[in-house]
């Protein structure tokens with residue numbers, strides 16, 4: 034059985050968890066679940082990095098001892114993860130004895146082999162970064178990250194002979210294209226290694242300056258530099274060197290980090306492993322930053338916690354879906370509530386939610402809730418099955434290569450394809466014509482395909498995936514399902530089993546009117562759905578409030594059936610698919626301008642919340658919008674093909 038070990042950075046405890054930490058950890062969780070469903074044995078580690086100057090300063094600022102302080106903040110991280118459905122196998126802290134012991138063992142080993150030496154060093158030290166900078170690296174004499182003036186410090190310290198391994202590292206990266214990915218970061222590291230001599234790494238701090246660290250095993254007057262300490266967590270959590278976990282999961286290690294800590298992971302870490310005689314890890318996977326209104330998230334801007342609060346406003350799974358779908362792995366991405374609401378409504382409520390709602394309710398209406406046995410096959414069934422196979426394959430390939438956004442896009446080809454399959458097969462007509470043979474196949478194809486979609490979504494939205502499967506009367510367990518097998522099997526869903534009557538997992542949400550200013554925590558959540566609060570300001574000069582406009586429910590629909598009104602020449606009965614269970618009928622006075630054929634298949638805009646009424650004995654559920662220009666009537670239509678039911682706003 035293949036093995037997959039995934040790690041996140043261990044987070045500094047000088048700040049509370051925020052969106053950036055949540056993103057990396059969610060990606061790790063999704064990847065871990067994905068590999069589990071690919072049939073691999075997985076192990077998932079996260080934790081906290083608790084030593085060093087930064088932590089001492091943060092503790093002092095709160096009037097606490099370092100130990101008291103790190104216990105509190107580490108607890109915030111530890112407690113957050115279960116709330117985000119993060120299923121890590123272990124949570125490591127660098128202040129734990131199991132970690133300290135391994136750091137000291139490795140230091141001793143590298144010291145014994147002659148790769149650590151004692152020397153004097155003078156340099157520009159930035160306390161924020163906890164590292165020395167060379168003159169060349171400073172920008173106008175300031176730290177490039179903190180824009181503060183570093184302090185010149187000259188002192189005796191221990192050094193790791195990192196330069197000795199420069200050639201080996203360059204060679205290893207060149208020979209293993211997946212060692213650092215995506216490619217832009219691999220190139221960045223290669224050009225760093227090619228551009229000049231790698232310096233040796235100062236790996237100690239004199240106790241006269243810092244005591245909050247791991248003591249060097251060979252000199253009591255020094256503690257270990259925080260990076261030499263922290264990176265080793267990836268081994269100490271596996272009980273290196275004798276532990277079963279180490280034997281099982283090393284070197285199947287896949288590290289996940291953002292671009293801020295590329296160099297320690299791509300240069301310090303592999304050379305440290307090499308010097309200690311340990312095989313290099315399998316891959317380093319580097320993502321970009323989440324930006325908020327195009328600014329980097331930072332404590333001082335005060336924009337760090339708010340996005341995380343949106344998981345409570347809009348639901349955890351929608352939030353997880355958004356993070357994976359929105360960011361193109363490796364690139365920076367901008368976080369906004371508008372984008373989150375947009376994705377939720379378009380992809381989850383409209384596409385996925387509608388598919389489930391419509392199909393489940395049709396199964397109840399036409400088959401009393403029982404999964405029918407497929408009977409009469411048609412070419413369209415073979416086509417949709419093929420589309421499904423391609424979609425699942427695309428999901429699996431992209432996901433495995435960390436292209437989450439493209440993977441989900443691939444899977445959505447099937448979600449959207451199935452909605453179109455409903456429209457094209459028109460089950461309501463098959464029912465009316467009593468064509469049960471064909472109707473049962475259509476409903477079966479839909480339900481079995483929905484099962485496949487739900488299984489594929491488990492890595493991204495575990496709770497919703499399990500609920501979707503429950504609605505199909507299937508109890509999920511990761512050992513029961515295998516993604517590659519889903520490419521070949523068909524007919525797993527048992528005919529005769531009963532499915533749920535409604536789904537309603539992803540209700541549509543409205544963006545609060547003042548999304549730009551209101552902090553997320555003030556926004557009301559009701560049954561997982563955010564609601565806009567309408568102001569009741571009086572109308573003025575015939576203008577209306579934005580909230581009044583919002584009362585209109587305008588939706589795009591596709592015309593699926595048209596017939597003349599039996600009692601009125603000017604009227605047509607237009608049936609429009611607005612993403613609901615069955616098309617809605619609109620009685621429209623447009624017969625003089627359009628023949629039924631002109632209208633078939635066109636996308637129109639419908640006022641969906643107009644009170645239904647009868648026009649010449651025929652029920653009209655809405656109004657189709659049109660513009661008159663001279664004598665010609667033009668239908669209002671979107672400039673591109675959109676999913677039926679999409680809201681006009």
Ligand code: MSP
Pocket residue numbers: 041042043044045046052053054056057082263264265266289290291292293294321322323324329330
């Ligand atoms: N303690 C070190 C890591 C040691 S690992 C051996 C550290 N900690 S940190 O708390 O600063 O975490 C940095 C990591 O948090 C990033 O690499 C990334 O995983 C995550 N993020 C923090 N801010 C982020 C964004 N704005 N956007 C995306 N991820 C970010 O560095």
